[in-house]
Amino acid sequence: MKPAASHAGAHGAPHWMPGGRAQVAGLLAQEWDLLVIGGGITGAGILLEASRRGLRALLVEQRDFAWGTSSRSSKLVHGGLRYLKEGQFALTRESVHERDALLRDAPGLVEPLGFAFGDYVGRKPGRRAFLLGLAIYDRMAGQRARHYFGAQEFLAMAPHIRKEGLQGGICYQDARTDDARLVMRVLQEAQSHGGVALNYCAVQSLAGGAPGPVRGARVRCAVSGATHEVRANLVVNATGAWADRLHDKPAARLRPLRGSHLVLPAWRLPLAQAISLMHPHDGRPVFAFPWEGVTIVGTTDVDHRTDLQQEAAITQAETDYLMAALHDQFPTLAITEADVLATYAGVRPVIDTGKADPSKEARDHVLWQQDGLLTVTGGKLTTFRAIALDVLRHAAPQLPHWQADLAPQAIFAAPPGAAKLRQCSPGQARRMQGRYGAQAEALVAAAQQGELEEVPGTETAWAQLRWAARHEAVQHLEDLMLRRSRLGIQLANGGTAVLGRVRAICQPELGWDDQRWAAEEAAYLALCRSNYSLPKARE
Template sequence: MTTTSNQGAAPTRREDLLARLAQDGTWDLVVVGGGATGLGVAVDAAARGLRVLLLESHDFAKGTSSRATKLVHGGVRYLAQGNVALVREALQERTTLLKNAPHLAQPLAFVMPSYKVWETPFYGVGLKMYDALAGSAGLGRTEFLSRRQTLACLPTALPQGLKGGVKYWDGQFDDARLALALARTAAAHGALLVNYCPVTTLTYRDGKLSGLACRDTETGREYAVRATCVVNATGVWVDELRRQDAEALKRTVRPIVAPSQGVHAVVDREFLPGSHALMVPKTADGRVLFGVPWMGKLILGTTDTPRGDSPREPRPFREELDFILGESARYLVRAPRREDIRSLWVGLRPLVKPGGDDGEPTKAISREHTVLVSRSGLVTVTGGKWTTYRAMAEDVLEKCFEARLVARRPAGVTANLPLVGAPSTGALATSISAPPGLHLYGTEAAEVASLRGSDRHLGGGLTAAMVRFAARHEYARTVEDVLGRRLRLLFTDAALAAQLAAEVGALLQAETGVDPQAAAFRDLAASYLRMPA
């Protein structure tokens, strides 16, 4: 029996989750991977009434899905590439996301400053097309700005040579908390989600995938899982499971993912105060530069650099940081320096390789997603972007139905499904640009505020009650889970996060009874402040 997504915070006691995992029976759908794509599939399938299990090897959104530029967007640069269909879909999905999670996503105004006479009309016309594609899903009207108006929006923009600018609208969100809201929404509809439970082997019957084995990393216990359908949604790591599937069938597969690295440097808001974001569509080498207000700080980025490997904690290359700081100096009166960086983090994008040229630059590779079904029945999905996670999930389910791996169900309902914390009707005022606070909990804010420790402030806008809520209702097991993805301090002020590790760890251990790995977190936080040589 399914439930609504807003009936209050459901407990996430690990003992209960593992007890359900140990129960005999066959799951309609097992999703491997707890990032944006896998969680989206779990929500869609569970909301249709399927019996759903999702397994994540680390924490939900541990990889790419917590390291985005925090933008819900149609993709202005994709429009320049001529990919109108992708932009139109993303613009529609942008509005759907803002409607279904208004506590975690909001409209954000961007300004493109013009330092050449032709830039304002050139980019302005393109952005008017962007508005036209959005239609009724538009968030605001594109405006041509004078020099004075541009400086009013971007007070610290370099005034020398400034001709004017263009203002347009896109969306902003909290990626890791949105992933968590998806996990909890899927659970509210009957799905079982277990983090820190990697898949160890795939199992087969008569050459067809029939299930898998997984292991709880805390106890080491193995679980055998039977499944009608298995979806590989492990993002940049999908080729690992594809290879395992191919080897079981004595076949080979060609890798389909071309990892691309995006670096983000976080600095204080004084470098670009105000409520507008900076967007430079074409820097010296053709890349895009963003300056985005988020959680009381400013995110500068991003790069698009190919990688031949896929580490869990990628670090920036020197030339990437030099690019971000160097380009910022071309547009800001006072440019940040290395010592001004509060947190430096990297996300790997799972771009799908083009059919012909493995050496194609990643910035030229389409951001569209791909769904493949192997001979054994393993369904793999990769590519795409956060904004279109819901549409991707619908596509995955449709492929599962077409391959007769799952009995067809009624059409999906997620286009009008408020996520956990969202009001059932009407808008909820929020501000992702503001420092962390109870507004991120939406309709659950009162419940968090009522917990013991709500008046015990830890620093950075965090309270002891927030840590307790994360342990009891948000699947948190480690200090990194709490300070990295539940409360986001690792991504905004790594030094402060390290200082709070022991206190957060003590609170967490009191709730869970397990080692919260505070020392390991301090080492991780130090790496977010380590500048590339």
């Protein structure tokens, strides 16, 4: 089985949508070995691992790439230290190994992040239990480090934390990422192997099925309005929290859990590393950490009972919960809701085992086959490669003419040397290579005068917006502002103050007339108010 041909755009770089939307009909009319439904990190990982092993693989996503959970995660690539408490040793070990692989293979996109945890009188878990967990964590990672620091030494590393009752502190290492850009980088790598990914293509129904096996799907392109019959030897349902929608009687019961976050200016909550704490009300882990020029505070873990087709949003109760954690841990900073730049909320696909406390539900992934449809759900951002390889192991019996080595490979090909990005500072070159890999050089070359400068208050270069508009299947302004870049949550009011320059750069690239731009801007700003702002701002 040979992969589909790679596609190049007019500027020498691959297009996400080869030849524009006009070629969608031709692509969907082809026969595929694998049809992957869902454009989050799980689906993207499956597309990459399948494509690089010679399968003709197509991914379709009903909204935008990373629209759901994978652009609204906690942005952490971690081994799951807290899962040790629940006895999930296998999940923690797998997560530690995958975290280390991402740190090795995706520098500039996945970066180390120190975590500091204050040791207070009477606070659980106690010092001994925490250090025991870290000893196990270190052993899984094959490393050893000093973890405990006295009170004065710890305060020098975390100067704004509450001093009352502080006995010392514990420090350890995990990692952070830009989750939406991670999805895009995985899709880019899949495309280099011949994989095809189409956004705004929703599956309306499955083709085949009981009494015979599923052999494709009926797909509607939201841009053209046309409906297409897609034929595939195997269909994989990788829609996460939405997995139940393709099953009449799903074999596993999903429990959608919402995790909400606050975004603060970095100057208002200045941190050199993540501060991890146990919430004063219920003992759940909460954190605050520096990310992309801002500070993120999260997360909640509550049952999400609203329509999954509607974007999730933080509630007032969740806002109060996170503010209470800030007031308890950083009392001298007197942070208020007026300091919040933005909020965001995502829905996690967790398997329901009936636990009263949502936080105690396992984060393992599960797979099952029903009428020939292979479904995968659950899991973590960190373990997407391991999940994808597990899917391919289950898929192999359905693809009798395909044989492949399913041992893990490097997640990304090594990018060109930084010397080829001489126009960038060393830090910017590292970021560009991490986010764009082999395309980083072309992105920098496409930048016009002044476009390698950063958007004020962020670490995003203006040139990244031009590149996204030209090459990354942007169909709506929200795609550009919330996922190709993260300006919508990094800047006040969704980045209203910079929309003029964004328009000057991107409108010609997108080919939108003034009426289209005005409509897109109005819809985007309304979305920011309804789903990325504090609840009081929606009233």
